[in-house]
Amino acid sequence: MEYKVLPNQLKIPMIGMGTYPLKGRHLIDALKFAGSAGYELYDTAHMYGNEGDIGFAIQNNILDRNKILITSKICATQYLGHRRYLHLDKQSVSRAYKNSCKLLGVDSIDIFLLHSPFKYNTKAYQELISLYDKGKVKAIGVSNFNQEQLDTLYKEVGGIPMINQIEIHPYNTMEDIIQYCNDRGIVVEAYSPFGRGNILPEIMNNETLIQFAQQHNKSVGQIILRWLVQQDIITVVRSSNPKRIQENLEIFDFSLTDEQMKYISSLNQNKGYGKHFQ
Numbered sequence: 001m002e003y004k005v006l007p008n009q010l011k012i013p014m015i016g017m018g019t020y021p022l023k024g025r026h027l028i029d030a031l032k033f034a035g036s037a038g039y040e041l042y043d044t045a046h047m048y049g050n051e052g053d054i055g056f057a058i059q060n061n062i063l064d065r066n067k068i069l070i071t072s073k074i075c076a077t078q079y080l081g082h083r084r085y086l087h088l089d090k091q092s093v094s095r096a097y098k099n100s101c102k103l104l105g106v107d108s109i110d111i112f113l114l115h116s117p118f119k120y121n122t123k124a125y126q127e128l129i130s131l132y133d134k135g136k137v138k139a140i141g142v143s144n145f146n147q148e149q150l151d152t153l154y155k156e157v158g159g160i161p162m163i164n165q166i167e168i169h170p171y172n173t174m175e176d177i178i179q180y181c182n183d184r185g186i187v188v189e190a191y192s193p194f195g196r197g198n199i200l201p202e203i204m205n206n207e208t209l210i211q212f213a214q215q216h217n218k219s220v221g222q223i224i225l226r227w228l229v230q231q232d233i234i235t236v237v238r239s240s241n242p243k244r245i246q247e248n249l250e251i252f253d254f255s256l257t258d259e260q261m262k263y264i265s266s267l268n269q270n271k272g273y274g275k276h277f278q
């Protein structure tokens with residue numbers, strides 16, 4: 001495994017296990033495989049409704065809490081409750097945090113993110129900073145934020161998020177926001193590295209990508225994950241298949257050439273599902 005080290009010395013694995021939309025027995029089985037394969041980063045969110053299943057895996061020693069980092073996220077409806085447009089309850093980030101900790105059966109969550117931009121980003125982020133300052137989380141950040149939203153956050157809060165988790169895959173390369181984040185020291189984390197819906201089979205059947213995979217004796221999935229980590233992007237990827245869970249970690253023993261990197265980036269069509277957040 002390779003790691004990205006935050007300025008506060010937190011070491012984040014470059015590949016993490018995604019959990020959405022897995023739940024129940026299906027998720028527990030995937031976590032068993034991921035735990036034995038050696039995943040050290042697990043990505044969940046209150047919205048996924050599976051924090052309790054991850055908690056079950058920790059309590060039953062399927063995952064070793066001491067060896068893993070857990071990311072969870074707070075969503076707008078959780079933050080604002082049902083009365084989402086009424087006056088904000090200033091305690092709600094810490095309440096959401098406690099609730100997620102309870103479901104996960106842990107004393108603390110390692111990385112806590114705002115799941116997507118919403119009307120009260122700034123207040124919510126200030127509360128996240130307060131959680132961080134109290135030592136309750138090791139890193140805080142956002143997800144699905146574009147440049148404008150990050151700029152606003154910076155202007156209003158006076159600080160930058162440590163992490164921005166966004167949808168990046170060959171059809172949605174997000175070069176501008178990656179550059180923006182790199183310039184400001186915001187760590188970029190990719191989700192949905194293979195795209196959603198029809199994008200996944202299209203990418204997997206791309207003949208040039210299949211050729212790259214053959215040249216490196218890897219799968220197309222591994223080529224895409226390598227393209228991401230070679231850009232220094234932490235990536236969360238989800239599989240429930242034991243073979244693919246294992247292979248998604250085996251991307252640190254080869255490198256793509258500059259031409260291969262450029263070709264994959266040239267597939268961009270700005271086709272991001274996460275755009276609906278922006």
Ligand SMILES: NC(=O)c1ccc[n+]([C@@H]2O[C@H](COP(=O)([O-])OP(=O)(O)OC[C@H]3O[C@@H](n4cnc5c(N)ncnc54)[C@H](OP(=O)(O)O)[C@@H]3O)[C@@H](O)[C@H]2O)c1
Binds near residue numbers: 017115204238240241
């Ligand atoms: N912050 C956000 O708003 C947000 C949004 C979406 C997702 N996420 C997070 O990001 C994680 C990953 O994204 P995702 O689950 O949307 O998509 P993904 O990881 O890009 O794709 C998952 C799909 O790829 C298949 N797959 C996995 N490894 C493969 C390989 N090596 N070769 C071929 N196919 C492979 C899986 O099938 P098998 O199971 O059959 O292998 C599954 O159908 C989520 O689970 C979630 O934790 C965050």
